[in-house]
Amino acid sequence: KAGVTQTPRYLIKTRGQQVTLSCSPISGHRSVSWYQQTPGQGLQFLFEYFSETQRNKGNFPGRFSGRQFSNSRSEMNVSTLELGDSALYLCASRGASTEAFFGQGTRLTVV
């Protein structure tokens, strides 16, 4: 069974640009959660989608948004990038009554 796939693995963007990250969950999993990991703040919850609906949201500004498609694949978008948005972005997929499986992450560098 294929794991959680995140693309791209690495990304370099300029301040003010926007970026879209993609996450393909494990087949059959309908819940996708996104996390931001930085050295200073650690691993922080961004939002969670289930069946194309956002169910939970963390404390991040509106520049961070996401969506989920009917095949459960999810994207997150960050607009007007700031230097502080440089981080490892992780997504996790979850099936019914199972633990969360994480992808390898997308390393975003904002310059």
Add this chain to the structure above:
Amino acid sequence: SQELEQSPQSLIVQEGKNLTINCTSSKTLYGLYWYKQKYGEGLIFLMMLQKGGEEKSHEKITAKLDEKKQQSSLHITASQPSHAGIYLCGADMGNFGNEKLTFGTGTRLTIIP
């Protein structure tokens, strides 16, 4: 302050020695999850604990959740180089299920020969 405190922040252990990592919350946890992360990579699931007093083991790793469901420990017996990495505890703080986890700051484990 962190909702979930992990200690120690880093640990250097000689190969073959035992070690313990702790994860503490001031609130009752609905679920406690242990993950391992290699630097800059994704998280690998280790164990999930949900009941007070629960204890689980896998190979040389044992995790426990106390009766009050506010503290968990991860114990590694006879450590090996393959155990090196960052250990993270994640908790469901509000009965959200594990779709929304709050994580500790992590413990960086180094194994020296």
